[in-house]
Amino acid sequence: MYAKVIVDVPAKQTNRAFDYFIPEKLREWVMVGSRVGVPFGPRKLQGFVVGLQDHVDYDPAKVKPIAEVMDLYPPLTPDLVELASWISNTYLCHEITALQAMIPGALKAKYERHVKISDTMAGKRNDEKHTIGQHSMLLPVQDEIISYVREKGSVEIETLLQKFAADGGSVKQLMLEGTLVEVQLIKDRMATKKILTVIPHEEPSQLLEWAEQLPGRSAKQKEVLQYFAERPYPIKLSELLNELSISASTVKGLADKGWLDIQEVEVFRDPYAERYFRRTEPLPLMPEQQQVFDRISQAVLDVRHQVFLLQGVTGSGKTEVYLQSIQTCLDQGREAIVLVPEISLTPQMVERFKGRFGNLVAVLHSRLSPGERYDEWRKIMLKQVSVVIGARSAIFAPFTRIGLIIIDEEHESSYKQEESPKYHARDVAVARAGQHQAVVVLGSATPSLESMYGTMRKNSDRALEQMSTATGNSYTAAAKSDSAARGSITAATTSQAAWSGTIQQQAAPFELLTMNNRVEGRPLPRVHIIDMREELREGNRSMFSRSLYKAIEERLHKKEQIVLLLNRRGYSTFVMCRTCGYVAQCPHCDISLTYHQSSRAIRCHYCGYAEREVTVCPSCTSEHIRHFGTGTQRVEEELSKLFPGIRVIRMDVDTTTEKGSHEKWLTMFGNRQADLLLGTQMVAKGLDFPHVTLVGALAADTVLNLPDFRAAERTFQLLTQVAGRAGRHELPGEVYVQTYAPEHYSIISASRHDYNSFKDKEMTLRKFHEYPPFHRLILITLSHEQIPLLMRTAEALAARLKELAQSLAPLPIEILGPVASPIARIKDRYRFQCMIKYRGEASISGLVQQAVASFEDVERQHKLTISIDVDPQVLM
Numbered sequence: 056m057y058a059k060v061i062v063d064v065p066a067k068q069t070n071r072a073f074d075y076f077i078p079e080k081l082r083e084w085v086m087v088g089s090r091v092g093v094p095f096g097p098r099k100l101q102g103f104v105v106g107l108q109d110h111v112d113y114d115p116a117k118v119k120p121i122a123e124v125m126d127l128y129p130p131l132t133p134d135l136v137e138l139a140s141w142i143s144n145t146y147l148c149h150e151i152t153a154l155q156a157m158i159p160g161a162l163k164a165k166y167e168r169h170v171k172i173s174d175t176m177a178g179k180r181n182d183e184k185h186t187i188g189q190h191s192m193l194l195p196v197q198d199e200i201i202s203y204v205r206e207k208g209s210v211e212i213e214t215l216l217q218k219f220a221a222d223g224g225s226v227k228q229l230m231l232e233g234t235l236v237e238v239q240l241i242k243d244r245m246a247t248k249k250i251l252t253v254i255p256h257e258e259p260s261q262l263l264e265w266a267e268q269l270p271g272r273s274a275k276q277k278e279v280l281q282y283f284a285e286r287p288y289p290i291k292l293s294e295l296l297n298e299l300s301i302s303a304s305t306v307k308g309l310a311d312k313g314w315l316d317i318q319e320v321e322v323f324r325d326p327y328a329e330r331y332f333r334r335t336e337p338l339p340l341m342p343e344q345q346q347v348f349d350r351i352s353q354a355v356l357d358v359r360h361q362v363f364l365l366q367g368v369t370g371s372g373k374t375e376v377y378l379q380s381i382q383t384c385l386d387q388g389r390e391a392i393v394l395v396p397e398i399s400l401t402p403q404m405v406e407r408f409k410g411r412f413g414n415l416v417a418v419l420h421s422r423l424s425p426g427e428r429y430d431e432w433r434k435i436m437l438k439q440v441s442v443v444i445g446a447r448s449a450i451f452a453p454f455t456r457i458g459l460i461i462i463d464e465e466h467e468s469s470y471k472q473e474e475s476p477k478y479h480a481r482d483v484a485v486a487r488a489g490q491h492q493a494v495v496v497l498g499s500a501t502p503s504l505e506s507m508y509g510t511m512r513k514n515s516d517r518a519l520e521q522m523s524t525a526t527g528n529s530y531t532a533a534a535k536s537d538s539a540a541r542g543s544i545t546a547a548t549t550s551q552a553a554w555s556g557t558i559q560q561q562a563a564p565f566e567l568l569t570m571n572n573r574v575e576g577r578p579l580p581r582v583h584i585i586d587m588r589e590e591l592r593e594g595n596r597s598m599f600s601r602s603l604y605k606a607i608e609e610r611l612h613k614k615e616q617i618v619l620l621l622n623r624r625g626y627s628t629f630v631m632c633r634t635c636g637y638v639a640q641c642p643h644c645d646i647s648l649t650y651h652q653s654s655r656a657i658r659c660h661y662c663g664y665a666e667r668e669v670t671v672c673p674s675c676t677s678e679h680i681r682h683f684g685t686g687t688q689r690v691e692e693e694l695s696k697l698f699p700g701i702r703v704i705r706m707d708v709d710t711t712t713e714k715g716s717h718e719k720w721l722t723m724f725g726n727r728q729a730d731l732l733l734g735t736q737m738v739a740k741g742l743d744f745p746h747v748t749l750v751g752a753l754a755a756d757t758v759l760n761l762p763d764f765r766a767a768e769r770t771f772q773l774l775t776q777v778a779g780r781a782g783r784h785e786l787p788g789e790v791y792v793q794t795y796a797p798e799h800y801s802i803i804s805a806s807r808h809d810y811n812s813f814k815d816k817e818m819t820l821r822k823f824h825e826y827p828p829f830h831r832l833i834l835i836t837l838s839h840e841q842i843p844l845l846m847r848t849a850e851a852l853a854a855r856l857k858e859l860a861q862s863l864a865p866l867p868i869e870i871l872g873p874v875a876s877p878i879a880r881i882k883d884r885y886r887f888q889c890m891i892k893y894r895g896e897a898s899i900s901g902l903v904q905q906a907v908a909s910f911e912d913v914e915r916q917h918k919l920t921i922s923i924d925v926d927p928q929v930l931m
């Protein structure tokens with residue numbers, strides 16, 4: 056038997072599977088998805104088994120054996136292995152990068168250099184050691200070193216050198232003469248947590264009998280046996296000691312007699328262990344909810360792969376539909392994955408799922424410690440749970456019987472990962488659901504235009520797609536030919552250049568489901584647009600319009616609650632000299648520094664560079680330096696000036712870094728310990744507080760000015776979402792939107808809760824400008840320290856792309872650029888970009904791969920980087 060293994064080296068030369076022989080003793084253990092240790096050139100590396108086969112078509116003597124298997128159960132399921140290959144093809148990343156993204160950080164390999172006693176020495180006495188040819192005297196310290204290593208089996212070199220620090224030379228000597236040999240071990244970054252546990256393995260009657268036999272002075276031991284006779288269950292050693300006020304030696308004495316067992320038992324680090332979740336029952340559904348639920352649950356029951364786009368206004372009760380659909384899925388004995396944006400993975404959200412499904416739910420988010428994350432993941436692995444709720448990467452949960460995948464707030468840009476693998480969780484979800492004949496529900500009040508387009512797509516795209524797949528295949532040969540074998544390892548025959556698996560490259564059209572009403576017929580809040588230019592003309596220079604000011608005052612009086620959104624990205628946070636116009640810039644990036652009031656420092660958000668605040672202009676020495684404070688901090692100050700005694704909770708990156716802080720603030724707000732919740736986008740999503748009757752958006756339109764074709768869409772989404780926080784329960788809500796662009800269609804549509812008019816207008820514009828979703832984009836960013844080389848390479852790459860695009864003539868492919876990136880320098884590296892615009896669902900990955908491959912030498916020799924982003928969300 057042979058295994059195909061992808062090794063732990065993200066490089067072009069190793070981006071394919073290598074063949075290894077499976078030794079007899081490992082046959083039972085090696086499966087598709089196993090982690091294995093394999094010899095690779097002079098090293099030993101971790102790798103993933105991606106395939107098994109009976110024979111190889113070349114001299115089997117050249118195939119090296121697998122050295123070890125890392126896990127009892129493979130950490131990846133076969134469908135995930137296939138998905139990794141799809142991701143690598145779709146998003147143009149190394150396959151190992153995709154595989155690594157699917158397992159928890161705790162399982163990433165840690166390579167350790169150890170020494171052990173050489174095989175020839177193993178059976179001998181220390182003083183029988185031989186150096187080359189001659190017998191040598193054994194120094195006492197060498198004797199000690201050998202005995203130490205012998206006892207331990209193997210010792211990390213670092214540890215050994217530390218222990219025998221004074222005699223480092225002796226260690227080296229022993230290694231040189233071959234008494235000690237170096238071995239490389241592959242270890243996990245994190246071990247499972249084990250706790251000493253006392254286990255009674257005999258009947259209570261037997262325990263009592265033994266208690267009788269004990270002499271009188273062993274009263275404590277008697278007590279322990281009696282304790283277990285009454286309560287014959289395992290208990291943590293520490294707990295037992297505590298409970299009976301005894302010492303460990305008492306219990307150990309009993310264990311030595313064989314009357315009790317003390318064992319290390321694996322425990323799960325559970326971040327929610329101390330929390331109690333009140334059980335909830337399914338609510339009787341509203342008519343619109345019922346219709347939607349019927350469609351979804353029928354597809355689940357039919358075991359039919361279908362993607363639904365659920366467009367439901369804020370407060371229409373989407374979550375209840377998710378919960379009941381999941382129940383259908385669980386009743387069928389299948390599993391469900393729920394993705395929510397990191398930022399809205401709030402305690403409120405977790406509570407709703409834990410409340411309904413209790414211990415069947417695992418939670419995965421980035422605020423867990425690596426240990427907690429690992430343990431939640433293992434609960435999935437060991438099938439102790441059937442629902443996982445988590446951020447983006449939870450789409451890789453190692454379930455094997457997926458029936459339903461839900462993506463809440465599907466329009467969120469955070470579903471796209473910005474580092475390699477640069478996948479979009481929504482597209483991965485559709486692919487994975489296809490593997491399982493599962494249902495996908497994309498839910499949002501403001502669906503992305505991409506998903507909306509998915510419901511409009513006709514089969515005419517098919518023809519185009521088939522055409523391009525055929526062309527894509529012609530690149531397979533090119534990719535194959537450059538696969539130089541390494542050492543004695545022979546290249547596997549499969550090439551990864553063109554997708555040939557079972558995942559459909561193009562899914563069937565999505566089905567649109569809508570819910571236009573809030574539950575129990577509650578009205579959507581009334582939205583007022585405030586023209587801030589008008590305010591200025593009337594002499595109001597404050598950041599609050601007169602009407603918003605009055606509205607806040609009124610809520611404070613009525614003891615109702617307020618949510619204020621400040622979209623920080625567009626707000627002035629820089630340091631400027633009012634005399635000469637100097638703006639403090641990062642010396643390493645082309646970006647202005649941000650003022651942080653709490654630390655009185657100015658910082659770069661890209662590279663972390665920081666300096667103390669300036670009081671004198673470095674350019675003209677004027678003292679008229681103006682600090683435009685971090686948006687939210689300044690608003691907070693202003694609020695307490697205008698409304699003395701107002702209780703404000705501020706939520707932004709500065710106040711939510713600490714673990715659990717998110718939860719703390721929201722609980723406080725929920726308990727009405729504050730009047731006003733002020734924050735960045737964090738306050739816009741998913742929150743459901745009954746006493747919030749007023750929502751204000753300060754500087755609503757700042758995103759509109761960003762150089763991004765999605766600016767209008769993002770503005771519309773953000774305003775609709777934040778407006779949706781008001782009046783969700785009995786009390787009706789009201790919203791104030793302050794803007795300098797009151798006539799913009801995104802703001803007008805949002806104020807009327809009119810998704811369709813926004814969508815129609817925006818679709819028309821996108822189509823006209825040939826932007827997504829009608830065309831697709833691939834962004835290629837090149838960076839280097841020197842402009843001339845960078846420019847030359849960027850131009851050559853663009854030319855190469857154009858040349859290759861020519862050969863696909865009937866397909867409309869446009870190569871734009873190269874141009875300097877909107878942020879032209881980051882961390883002292885200049886940046887240029889090329890954009891590829893193309894039609895249809897065509898896969899042009901082969902073309903891009905081939906073009907980029909011709910610049911590999913430049914990349915290596917000059918440390919130039921070329922990064923590829925398929926379907927980019929951020930164009931900076």
Ligand SMILES: Nc1ncnc2c1ncn2[C@@H]1O[C@H](COP(=O)(O)OP(=O)(O)OP(=O)(O)O)[C@@H](O)[C@H]1O
Pocket residue numbers: 338339340341344367368369370371372373374375499500574740741742743779783
């Ligand atoms: N069938 C129902 N009967 C009574 N109350 C319901 C029903 N369905 C949902 N609700 C309640 O209505 C409120 C709004 O529901 P939910 O938060 O699920 O809306 P949503 O569509 O997810 O909104 P958003 O997009 O703003 O997050 C919640 O408090 C929820 O408990």
Ligand SMILES: [Zn+2]
Pocket residue numbers: 632633634635636637672673674675676677
């Ligand atoms: Zn100045």
Ligand SMILES: [Zn+2]
Pocket residue numbers: 641642643644659660661662663664882
């Ligand atoms: Zn910087």
